[in-house]
Amino acid sequence: MAAPALYRRVLLKVSGEALLGSQPFGIDEAVIDRIAREIGEAVALGVEVGLVVGGGNIFRGMSIAKAGGNRVAGDHMGMLATVMNAIGLHEGLERRGISSRIFSAVPMPTICETFSQQRAERALKRGRVAIFAGGTGNPFFTTDSGAALRAAEMGCDALFKGTNVDGVYSADPKKDPNAVRFDRVSYKEVLSLGLQVMDAAAVALARDNHIPLIVFSIKEPGAFVDVLRGHGRATIIADA
Numbered sequence: 001m002a003a004p005a006l007y008r009r010v011l012l013k014v015s016g017e018a019l020l021g022s023q024p025f026g027i028d029e030a031v032i033d034r035i036a037r038e039i040g041e042a043v044a045l046g047v048e049v050g051l052v053v054g055g056g057n058i059f060r061g062m063s064i065a066k067a068g069g070n071r072v073a074g075d076h077m078g079m080l081a082t083v084m085n086a087i088g089l090h091e092g093l094e095r096r097g098i099s100s101r102i103f104s105a106v107p108m109p110t111i112c113e114t115f116s117q118q119r120a121e122r123a124l125k126r127g128r129v130a131i132f133a134g135g136t137g138n139p140f141f142t143t144d145s146g147a148a149l150r151a152a153e154m155g156c157d158a159l160f161k162g163t164n165v166d167g168v169y170s171a172d173p174k175k176d177p178n179a180v181r182f183d184r185v186s187y188k189e190v191l192s193l194g195l196q197v198m199d200a201a202a203v204a205l206a207r208d209n210h211i212p213l214i215v216f217s218i219k220e221p222g223a224f225v226d227v228l229r230g231h232g233r234a235t236i237i238a239d240a
């Protein structure tokens with residue numbers, strides 16, 4: 001018999017960039033379908049799943065700021081990009097018969113519901129996937145911070161960061177071939193060593209609320225469910 005999941009309720013953060021798949025820009029529907037299937041497997045294990053998606057496949061506010069533009073306007077565009085990705089994932093889940101609801105931090109009632117902790121709680125309890133769009137709803141943040149915030153609000157047992165690397169390294173593995181991968185590292189070490197895999201605000205919020213951060217590769221098929229069962233390749237960021 002397959003191992004049960006180690007968690008009752010989790011927040012999965014999916015990197016926007018991962019949705020690119022083999023494309024230079026936008027959303028690869030094959031990636032959406034695979035991630036939807038894997039989320040469905042987690043739900044079938046009895047895990048309640050909250051979902052946050054980044055926007056890096058479409059737009060990041062910093063790109064406008066770096067070119068001398070208005071950071072706040074750029075961040076607004078970035079938050080809208082995360083709503084587009086949330087709609088894409090919602091459609092992918094519904095196509096597979098997995099019930100989900102989008103709760104946006106930025107009100108846009110003709111497109112999706114505005115975030116409400118109480119309504120999201122009801123959705124999760126009913127076994128629906130709650131997709132949290134629009135990050136925190138504020139500029140100068142990222143969807144990592146949005147994910148840590150929602151994980152704390154929704155009482156999640158862990159925040160899974162599904163990104164394009166298979167864990168936390170001593171340095172950025174894309175830049176330093178000698179970087180060493182950790183199986184486990186403390187919040188304090190991540191912050192004091194300045195490890196950039198997640199933004200510091202997100203790590204501090206998770207630390208203050210005792211939410212383990214689990215970094216794994218969302219590009220690796222099956223990794224999410226493997227890690228939920230405690231035997232996948234990932235780094236756990238937690239108390240020392």
Ligand SMILES: Nc1ncnc2c1ncn2[C@@H]1O[C@H](COP(=O)(O)OP(=O)(O)OP(=O)(O)O)[C@@H](O)[C@H]1O
Nearest residue numbers: 015016017054056163168169171172174195196197
């Ligand atoms: N110490 C480190 N360990 C692991 N990855 C690191 C480290 N330092 C930097 N990185 C980089 O962090 C990146 C993942 O974080 P990033 O915030 O860029 O992506 P994301 O949040 O998954 O994406 P998106 O913005 O598209 O949602 C990886 O691509 C990796 O190269």
Ligand SMILES: O=c1ccn([C@@H]2O[C@H](COP(=O)(O)O)[C@@H](O)[C@H]2O)c(=O)[nH]1
Nearest residue numbers: 054055061075078079135136141142143
């Ligand atoms: O709370 C938030 C979350 C996100 N943004 C903007 O959106 C983009 C995309 O999010 P990523 O986390 O980088 O994938 C981000 O770069 C910000 O510009 C935001 O302003 N506030």
